[in-house]
Each structure stands twice: as structure tokens, then as C-alpha cells.
Amino acid sequence: MSNISILLILSSLLLLGSSRLKVAILVVAIQGLLLGLLPIVKISGHFSLGVWILGLSIILAKGIILPFLLNRSLNNSEITHEIEPFISYGTSIMVGILLLILSGWFTVKFKLHHTATPAIVLSSAFYLILTGLFLMMSRKKALTQALAYLVLGNGVYGVGIGMSLEFPFTVELGILLDVVVGILIMGNLLFHLDSEFSHMDTDKLDELSDNLSADSRQEVGQ
């Protein structure tokens, strides 16, 4: 399990430093595969059908289908690179390392890890959550935001495993289904974003604000 967690951490660092969207999608796909392996490896001693079904559905959904769909909407859009993000790649990696230290500290400080799983599993999961949130805030492309949401979801799932807090099977599937449908809808919106605005930059999504005219903006003082 520790090896998988280390790979998860490395994949997130890679994500923070990559400007090519294709690479980013690939990294997130690999993360999905790793995440699906996590519950299966965890029960390595004995066989449990529910865990296998769940692990394989995660691999199928997060590792294969969703990346494939996101890749397709990328291919349709003639965009290859994330434009200069709000926070540069070098700084992003530095922030990533700080977040890594933070998540490790958090796990140890609050003694969150279950004895059955190594502490690094939980640390890596917290790290994914923090990375997801950071990516969400610091990148401009809507596609990257969708990827960040996937990373965030991966992290939350990892926390569940790291704390040995598996939910009943039906709930687990429900949570997975919610994430999958969420990404599907995001993918659909991405398609429209691209054709409507001929870009996928969220910082240009500023048609909606609280005022219709400039002078009333001053009056409200927003």
C-alpha cells in the first residue's frame, strides 16, 4: 500500500508541474488506476467480492472512461496547453511540497491513521485533497478544474480507506456514481464552453456579476 501511496503523491506533484493538458489527463487516469488498486491491495489476504467490484469500478470509471471522455473533449477543442496559470509551475511545485509536509504533519499530529494501514496512505490522501483544492484555485482552464475535482474526489476516497472507514457497499457505489455523473456533466459543459466562448478559460467567465452597469458598481462598492 505504501508504494501505491508514494506513486499517488508523485503523480500529484507531476500534475502541479505539467502544462500540457494531455499529460495532465494521463496522470489523473493513472491516479484513478492506483486508487482502484488501493482497496484491493488492502484486503490482500482474503477475497471479498464487494471490494473487488468496487475497486474494478473505480479503475474502469476513473482510470479509463472519464479520462477518455475528457481527452475527447480536449481533442475537439484545439487546446493543448494550460495558458500561464495564476501561479507559475515552479511556484506550484514549491507549494506542492509545502502541502505534502502539511498533510504529513496533520496525519501524525492528530493520530488519524488506523493501525491497519500505514500512515502514508492517509497522508497521501490528504495531499490529494489539498492538491485538488490548490489546482482548482490556481488554474484557468475549465478542463483543469474538472481534473482538479477528480483529484479532490480521489483524495476523499483515499481518506476513507486510510481511516478504515469503508461505508456499506451501496453507499460506496453511490458516492462513486455521483462523482462519475458529475464529471460527465462537466465534460458536457466543457464542450459547450469551448464552442460558446471559443476558449475554456474560467477567468474569462465574468459576464455574470452583481451589476449591470458600471456606475451602479461603484455605488454598491463591490
Next chain:
Amino acid sequence: MTLLLLLLIIPFFAGLGLFLVRSAGLRRLVLLVTAAFHLVLSLYLSIPDSNPARGAWIGVDSLSAIFLVLTSVLFLAIGFYSIGYMREHSAPDHGLHEPRRIDPEALFMGCLLVMLSAMSLAIVARQFALQWVAIEATTLASTPLVYYHKSRKSLEAAWKYLIICSVGIVLALIGIFFLRMTLPVKFHSDLTIDALLQNASTLNTKWLKTAFIFMLVGYGTKMGIAPFHTWLPDAHSEAPAPVSALLSGALLNCALIGILRMQQVSAAAGIGDFGAELLVIFGVFSIVIGAIFILRQPDFKRMLAYSSVENMGIIALGVGIGGGGVFGSLFHAVNHSLTKVMLFFAAGSILSRFATKDSSRVQGVIRTMPWTGGLWIAGFLAITGAPPFGTFLSEFAILRAALDKGHYFTAALFMFLLFIIFVGMSAIMLGMVFGARTVERRSESLLSVVPPLTLGVALLVLGLYMPDVLQAKLGSAAMLLEGVAR
């Protein structure tokens, strides 16, 4: 239990089925029949006094009974109004070269029904993780609804709505993980409300507080509590009128009930004051934000959206104050939903006649469309808490509870903010009603008048006479939240 399952399953499958139905008439029929069926079943399940089976994952207690019936009533009204709305606004052709397998109107009505199912599940769920799944499902089902008009603005609104609410709800899931840490190890697999209440005295309060914060932020995002409300004005103003009504009147309550359940557990565990304080702070802050942005808001649908932020703040404040405030809050949730749905219906009719959301360019509504103009005035009085509407009673109950509990400063601030909002809204809303007629007069369709009128009458009745059933349900739900077991 079986009936309750039917209540969830039938709208869900009817909704999925509607995606494929090509006949507009049949779709409308299915929508209305399902909504009516849902209402009858909700009433049947909610009116008798029954305690849900211990440890069951779904069940109707007094708190869920109130919101279940409320949602069902609103949904039926929204169903009727949607049909009229669909007649006037034929689905837009957005000119994209996309294979259209699903008719836009079929998608709209199908999503409405799936949404009904998800909202019902969020209300009756008695297991926190299951409730989470349902609340997230409501976001997913409503995103296509927000984007129905396929305009650039609605696309932007839908994207923000989906991203912000999804991130918020992920935080709530982390909260649920922490909630599980509060339980003794042998109960770890059981996250039902009953299990938590049963072990209330042994819960780890440190974890419970952490869980409460995460869930308050997570569900608060969805509920529109400031400062997490930023998606709300965009989504409410860009969505089609029936969807704005649905979001504001019904959806926000689903997230509210998630927070109320958490408060119920906290109160039983003896840390009710901790949650209550947070609710007061965020509640007051939401009212402040609502008041600031309502004042001089040019867009009247956005104004209604900020009014939702304000009213969610009032509800949170009332629950936080406790005592009679909890009763007042729950009553206010009912009143606010009725009022807001009515107002969004009227706003939708005004928007489609005047073709602008800029309130300064709308005048003479009462001369152009007398019924809608009348409803708009009534709605204005109701939303600002003027007697004799139900909102007056509920806001008064919260105010009195604040005074009883010695929150004099909060009470004074509350009064002051309500006054500001009254002034702000009267300038905008009354300005639209009077003045010369600028648009030619046409007869108003029955479907655009009767649903809001019915809700308005109900609101008026609630202000004059409280039915015994409702009184009893509100009373016992308030006792649940006060943690009487303590």
C-alpha cells in the same frame, strides 16, 4: 417502508423514462401525474404520527414530514407552471452540431423528476452518507436545468454552480468521515441518526465539532449561507423561472435539513451550543450580505436570489438562537419556500413579457398584467415579513426568541437589517409595478397565474390560521433539534 421506497423510486424511473418520450403531451401528463402521486403519498406518510423504525436508513419523522410535504406541494405547483412556461419558451436551438438524441424539453422534465426523487431521498434519509449521496445527486440533476436556455450566461452559471457546489459537498463528505470517528469502534459501520443519538453521551465531542464545521461549510455552500453563497445569485438569475423556483424553494431546504440533522446530533451529545453559535454567526452574516446586495440591485431575479441568501440566514439564525426560535425557523422555512416560489413564478412571467431583468426598465406591470402585478405586490409584502402573511409570524417568533434569550444586540441588528431589506425591496419591486404601461397588454395564461396564486393564498392562510397538524409537526420537530433527550 415499501411506500416510502415507492415515493423515491417512481419519480426517479419516471424521470429517466421521460428522456425518451417524444410526445410533448404524454411528457406533461407523466410529469403532473407523478407529482400528484408524490403529493398524495407524502401526505399519507407524513400526517400520521409515526416514528421511523430504529436504525432504518430511510424514514419519516416530524422534521422530514414537514419538508417532504412542502417539497411535494411546491413541486406540483412548479410542474403546472413549467408546462405553461414550456409552451411560451419553446426549447432553444443553440445551433451546435451536436447529435440530439434527447429532446431538450424531455431532458428538462426528466431532470425535474429525477431531482424530485433525489430531494425526497435527501429529506427522508436517516443515514448521513446516504443523505450525502442524495444531496450531491440534486446538484447533478439540476445542472442541466440551470443550463436549459443554452445561453453564454446560463452556461457560466451552470459551470460555477456545479464546481462550487461539488467542491462544497466534498468538504461535507470529509465531515462525514470525521463524524464516523466520533462513534465507539464497534459501531463504526453504522452512521444512522439513531446510532448517533443512542451513543450521544459517549460521542467524541472533539471530532463531532470538527465534523460539524465541515458539514456546515459543505452543506452551507449548497444552502446559500454567506460567504459560501457565490454560486447562488448566478444560478438563480440565469435558470428558467420554474428552475429558479425549484432551487430556491425546495433545493435549499434539502441542504438545510442536512445541517439540521447534524445539529440534532450535536444537541443530543451536549454540544448544541457550539453549533448554535456558529449558526447565529453565519446566519447574521448571510442576512447582512443579503441586505447589502439587495439594496440597489438592478436585476430583479438576482434580488430574489439574494433574498434567498437572507432568508436562509434568518432560518440559521433562528435555529441558532434556540427556544421558540427553532419553531419560528422551521415555520419560516415553510413560509419562505411558498413565498419565493410564488415570486419566481411572477418574475418569470414579467421577464417573458418585458424581456429584461433590469428592474429600471420594467414599469407598469399592474397595468400590463394585472394578476401578475397583484401577485408581485403580495409577494413583496410577504417576503419582507409584513402582516398578515405567515412570514410575519415566523420572523416575529425568531425575534421574540432572540429577546427572550437575551440576544438584544442580535435582535436589534436583525430588526435593522430587515428594515434595510424592506426599503431596498420596496424601491425595486414597487417601482416595477406602477407607472405607465410600456408593453402591450395581453391576457395572462391560466398556468402562469393559478400556481402562484394558490401558493399565495396558502401563505395568507398560514398567517391567519395555523392548522393543528402543522403546529404539532413543527413543535415536535423543534423538540428534536433542541435535543430534549438531554
